[in-house]
Amino acid sequence: MRRDSRLSGVLHVLLHMAEQPGPSTSDTLARAMNTNPVVIRRLMAGLRDRGYVQSEKGHGGGWTIACDLSAVTLRDIYEALGRPELLAIGNRTDEPGCLVEQAVNAALGQTFDEAEMLLLRRFGEISLAMLSADFHARLSKRGGSIALETDHAA
Amino acid sequence: MRRDSRLSGVLHVLLHMAEQPGPSTSDTLARAMNTNPVVIRRLMAGLRDRGYVQSEKGHGGGWTIACDLSAVTLRDIYEALGRPELLAIGNRTDEPGCLVEQAVNAALGQTFDEAEMLLLRRFGEISLAMLSADFHARLSKRGGSIALETDHAA
DNA sequence: TCTCATGAAACTTCATATGTTGCGAGATGG
DNA sequence: CCATCTCGCAACATATGAAGTTTCATGAGA
Numbered sequence: 001m002r003r004d005s006r007l008s009g010v011l012h013v014l015l016h017m018a019e020q021p022g023p024s025t026s027d028t029l030a031r032a033m034n035t036n037p038v039v040i041r042r043l044m045a046g047l048r049d050r051g052y053v054q055s056e057k058g059h060g061g062g063w064t065i066a067c068d069l070s071a072v073t074l075r076d077i078y079e080a081l082g083r084p085e086l087l088a089i090g091n092r093t094d095e096p097g098c099l100v101e102q103a104v105n106a107a108l109g110q111t112f113d114e115a116e117m118l119l120l121r122r123f124g125e126i127s128l129a130m131l132s133a134d135f136h137a138r139l140s141k142r143g144g145s146i147a148l149e150t151d152h153a154a
Numbered sequence: 155m156r157r158d159s160r161l162s163g164v165l166h167v168l169l170h171m172a173e174q175p176g177p178s179t180s181d182t183l184a185r186a187m188n189t190n191p192v193v194i195r196r197l198m199a200g201l202r203d204r205g206y207v208q209s210e211k212g213h214g215g216g217w218t219i220a221c222d223l224s225a226v227t228l229r230d231i232y233e234a235l236g237r238p239e240l241l242a243i244g245n246r247t248d249e250p251g252c253l254v255e256q257a258v259n260a261a262l263g264q265t266f267d268e269a270e271m272l273l274l275r276r277f278g279e280i281s282l283a284m285l286s287a288d289f290h291a292r293l294s295k296r297g298g299s300i301a302l303e304t305d306h307a308a
Numbered sequence: 309t310c311t312c313a314t315g316a317a318a319c320t321t322c323a324t325a326t327g328t329t330g331c332g333a334g335a336t337g338g
Numbered sequence: 339c340c341a342t343c344t345c346g347c348a349a350c351a352t353a354t355g356a357a358g359t360t361t362c363a364t365g366a367g368a
Contacts, residue, residue: 002354003244004325008255008262012246015254025344033246036327041345057344058335074261084325086269088242090157092166092187099296100169101162103289107228108162111276115240115269122265135257142253156323158356179313190358195314212366215313238356 004084009033010043010077011131017053018069018132023062046080070129078123086116158238163187164197164231165285171207172223172286177216200234224283232277240270 016032017024026037026044033040044063047053054066078084090112091105170186171178180191180198187194198217201207208220232238244266245259 002325003239004242005244005246006325007243008246008258011258011262012252012255015258019254027344037345038328038347039326041347042326045346055345056335057333057346059337059343061335061344063345085157085242088158088239089161090159092159092162098166099292100173100289101166103285103292104162104165104169106288107280107285108165111273111280114276115273118272119265119269122268126261126265131257131261134260135254138253138257156356160356181313191314192316192359193357195316196357199315209314210366211313211315211364213312213368215366217314 003088006043006081006084007074007078009035009039010047010081011074011128013040013043014047014053014065014077014128015132015135017063017065018128023056023060023064025062029063043081046082047077050076050080052076052080068129069132070127072128073124074126074128074131075120075123077128078120086119087112157242160197160235160238161228161232163189163193164201164235165228165282167194167197168201168207168219168231168282169286169289171217171219172282177210177214177218179216183217197235200236201231204230204234206230206234222283223286224281226282227278228280228282228285229274229277231282232274240273241266 012033013029016029026040029040030037040063044053044055048055052065052067052072054064056062056064091108093101093105096102096105166187167183170183180194183194184191198207198209202209206219206221206226208218210216210218245255245262247255247259250256250259
């Protein structure tokens with residue numbers, strides 16, 4: 001099962017937008033991510049509905065960040081994406097009549113719940129500003145540019 | 155994405171086998187699980203290779219448990235299944251040249267690793283015997299039978 | 309020998325993230 | 339007003355992998 005990379009992708013886009021002075025078009029962002037503009041719009045739709053980003057049509061239009069990076073966590077972004085499934089494995093049946101399966105579900109289900117809660121808790125502890133700060137730390141350590149296009153060679 | 159239920163399924167099968175005096179055929183197990191005998195054989199193949207179960211052909215053949223239930227954990231079973239993916243989400247790119255994506259990957263990757271380790275640790279703490287004990291506790295509380303067929307109405 | 313059972317390979321089905329195309333609507337600049 | 343740029347949305351194509359199915363071969367027991 002190919003892993004869902006929407007959260008990873010949209011965070012990447014957001015941090016790039018944060019480095020841009022003006023709006024970024026879906027097309028520019030898509031080229032940088034080696035994907036399609038429509039994919040970018042799909043990712044951003046949920047964030048726009050929640051007011052984390054803004055979109056403008058026409059000349060000079062595109063996407064702009066519309067929130068305080070330190071006030072938005074990865075969990076907020078995750079929920080804006082529609083809370084995609086976190087775990088790749090699960091119980092075979094939700095409410096089985098079989099007592100054996102109930103025992104299996106109880107043990108596995110509790111473990112699954114713990115793992116999901118851990119993920120959500122960690123997401124809630126990381127703000128976009130922290131990611132941005134980490135990026136800038138890496139940048140000054142390397143001493144490179146922040147040009148969106150050139151950095152995407154690999 | 156439909157969740158992978160192989161671990162759930164194979165545990166269900168194992169606990170039913172543990173209640174059976176003799177061998178259980180793939181066909182019988184498949185009917186109880188509302189699935190196909192081939193699916194059962196696929197699930198069991200990895201466990202057979204590790205010696206957790208045994209298979210016999212011909213009349214009176216089928217699957218038998220060949221291990222001490224208290225010595226085998228859910229983690230052992232998970233590994234016998236080939237260590238399927240645990241998380242449904244992941245990073246977009248494994249080793250990105252882009253520093254922004256590196257920062258995103260670092261934060262997400264650490265969180266993902268924690269969640270995976272939590273799952274594996276918990277799996278390692280639960281033995282098949284514990285699941286079986288939980289089943290028997292549920293059984294005596296309900297006072298029903300352990301007939302494999304009748305319990306699978308729902 | 310006939311029947312029962314597993315073993316293995318090759319398919320089909322299904323769900324879903326991802327990629328793509330096309331058209332409409334709104335905004336900007338000439 | 340018109341051309342161009344941009345997003346919004348719907349519809350379709352692609353790829354992956356679990357689950358389900360079919361078929362044949364193999365070995366064991368009656």
